[in-house]
Amino acid sequence: MRQVEDEIARQDWKGMRCGCGRSAAHIARELLRITAGGARDEATSRDFEQHVWSPVVLYEPAPAVTSVLLAALAAEPAPDTRFRLLDLLQSLVTGEGTDPDSARRGLDLPELCRERAARGIELLHREVLSNRSPGAAGAAFEILTVLDPDRARLRDLRETAADWLPVCCRTGLCHDWWEDEEESRKAAG
Ligand SMILES: [Zn+2]
Ligand SMILES: [Zn+2]
Secondary structure, eight states: OOHHHHHHHSSGGGGGGGGSSSSHHHHHHHHHHHTTOOOSSSSSHHHTTTTTBOOOOOOTTTHHHHHHHHHHHOOOHHHHHHHHHHHHHHHHTTTTOOHHHHTTOOOOHHHHHHHHHHHGGGHHHHHHHHSSOOHHHHHHHHHHHHHOOOHHHHHHHHHHHTTTTTTTHTTTTTOOOHHHHHHHHHHHH
């Protein structure tokens, strides 16, 4: 857990504006609690809604939180905690907009989160293959469908993990690009 605390300490939380209008210092405290395994029963992503992410935009602390989540996942926490971390990571990498203050400063928060999260592609592949918990494997796979440019490798992963991935991942319901790509290949060829 040492690397996680270091990663949290490296970010300038006080200098960031949280989605709730306060400084992001309380986000750092919440992250410490979760990565130490002391999360409440609710899903982690919900706890951070309107602070770090919302269905419409991401807020300034989102890229810093992404870095902390990767460090936390690399530290091999218990399955329950892994799922919470992945659930929150998924909310960040699928973000579609940037809060107006950050946008005025030229920041593209979803893009920044995806760039940072891409460093965890190998880790996410291992998460899917390890099949430690179905929820975590599915979340990791869905994150990869956003991040991993190697589509052929993802197709292999989907086949290898077909026995334990959720049905949406096996059938492509949660990621329609495979079929889209097939279509455009046919159209082009
Ligand atoms: Zn807040
Ligand atoms: Zn799925």
